Amino acid sequence: MSETPFRVLRVDLASGRGETLAIEGRSRWAGGSGLAAMLLGRFGRLDRPWDDPEQPLVFAVGPLTGLYPLMSKTVCAFLSPRHGQAAESHGGGRSALALRLAGYDALVITGRAAQLSCLSLGTRHLALRDVHFLRGLDVQATGKILRRILPGAGHRSILRIGPAGEARAAMACINVDTYRHFGRLGAGAVMGAKNLKAIAVQGDGSPAIPAGKDYPRVFEEVYRLLTATDMMHKYHNLGTAENVAVLNALRALPFRNLKQTHDPGAAAISGEAFAERTLLRNAACAGCPVGCIHIGFVREKFMEPNQYLYRQVSYDHEPIFAVGAMLAVCDPFAALDLMEEAERAGLDVMSAGVALAWATEAFATGLLSERETLLPLAFGDARAYAQAIWHLARGQNDFYRLLASGVERAAAHYGGAEFACVLGQEMAGYATGEVFFVSQALGFRHSHLDSAGYAYDQRHEKPGVEDACRHLFAEEQGRCLLTSMAACLFARAVYTEERLAACLEAAGWGEIASRLPEIARRVQAERWRLRLKGGFTPEEVPFPRRFTEVETWKGPIDPAFLARLRAETARGIRRLAAQAEEDRAAGAAASGVDAPAAEG
């Protein structure tokens, strides 16, 4: 029996035209991360700059998208403005279900639009429209206008960028449906470089569900595990914000630009404090009954007497760490205000918070003056940070433009590299130890979610290099499989490899179900092949001195162990990439070069 090819919509922004492609490889790449990597390899020019108009912006969903709960993520692949190399970012909201129900496994966008434009698509609809009038508009205002002017209200997903993306800031994110993001590594700048303000996906198809009795049975089993057991309790209850107090107690919460790993002020911005004082309601991605999105409120007295407005802002551990702990803003409402400013500006709030934390320390030590920062920066001064976020987003002067391209670049110019909290990109909110630092610095996405080194740090008092390294690569491989489906990683305890196979079988994807370990290995290796081909040298990723000055509950960081783990991880990355090169050569020899075919 022949495989079902991927159905991919390729849109060229220069002409405003699209074509549907039938692309083979379902049993090799599955979808999600695997499909995105394959498409980036096929359409990307790894030897050219990230903002070359021909570079692709890829969005891919998986074989289980929409069919099971929490199969709710879209994988975005692109060349990052951060390093010019292959990158991946994951977003939820309604994007995955909308793309699936629009009838596509993936969307590949190439070219550059002549004017600032919005791409809208559905099962029977594809249009590129001029939205020059949205130039400079913030993310929320853009969403409101697009909802009004685009056809088909209701079941659609609207991806858009703010001023930061238009300014091509490497810290610019793509906002998805108000409260979710393709947050890290600058996907927003890629849209900006393409003159693409927004993408609206109408999920207006209604395909038949898989035949047979197995699908409803497996669905109900998964649904029960996710809703009737305690497996998702954390995410449903306080959400990831629960981590704030836990990490602070462990002495592993980065505070004041990582000068500290705990602080009494953390109590005021804990998940418990946010829930008690600011939590308004929860929300969910489409197809997820857990509802991990926590939405807090801030109200503002904008006029006397007693004239108020209110805003709703989503929060999580990472934004609280970035604009709360790192900036010593220990008031939940003030922290929400900063999250809202970053949200509206279209900045990745994690990178923005860490960048301003570095700038604050550099300002205090005299490396920067108001000539650069345009206003005095001091830990805890939320009002100043609210303005600085917009300077960063708009690239107000040379300093902010450089800072928005990455803290390490600003530090290379102004000094202060030793306290730049960068691990491949601005750090995530865990100062748990050497394994996490290496896992982010040498992670494919430079994300805490690549291989969860922070969890390993917490479970092992005295880790060994080989064991830690084995763990990181095994974890990465498992996560590659999940994100190729494309699952939310919060469901990782439910979607074991065995259950994924059962889900795939019941959904009629037997050809994928029987090859899961092989697919996971292939996707993991191919991503590293792409990254190294773009020039990544894992042996040279710097670890600023601040990371070796940290003290956690285990005591001081062991620089020798850190160095050995980095070297071993770098070797592992090169082995994977070499393996992918060999597989590729063998595949090309066996089947010839596979060019995409027009659907017919």
Place this chain on the structure above:
Amino acid sequence: MKILTAPRMERCIGCHSCSLACARLVHGRLSWNTAGIRIASSGGLSTGFEAHLCLACDPAPCAAVCPTAAFVQRRGGGVVVRKKRCIRCGACAPACPVGAIHLEPDGEPFVCIHCGRCVPFCPHDCLEHREVEEGAGGPGEEERP
């Protein structure tokens, strides 16, 4: 007779589990459109969610305009749908005063049949499948939790 009501929509998180369950279990589709209950945010996510579903009219205006008796009055309110009789004329959808009927591009109508199969899939207990007296004509006042 029982009817489906959505008395606690303030609790809705917009997961669409109810719509997806209806489409999957009643209509054999993967969809958030071809379902008797559909969730929509009005004016963006920040305003919360509302459920578009049949309010169990008696008499039902959609049944009154159906030229082939594909929609007929249901005891307790709403309609019984006999798909084989439907000629895809699309008259039912505009007749519904609350926009509860979804028409596919080929004119196939989808409306709540008050079976209640969506109810167990709501994680926040927004929905209720409750007994009504015959001839009561709709769900009446919204209940508060």
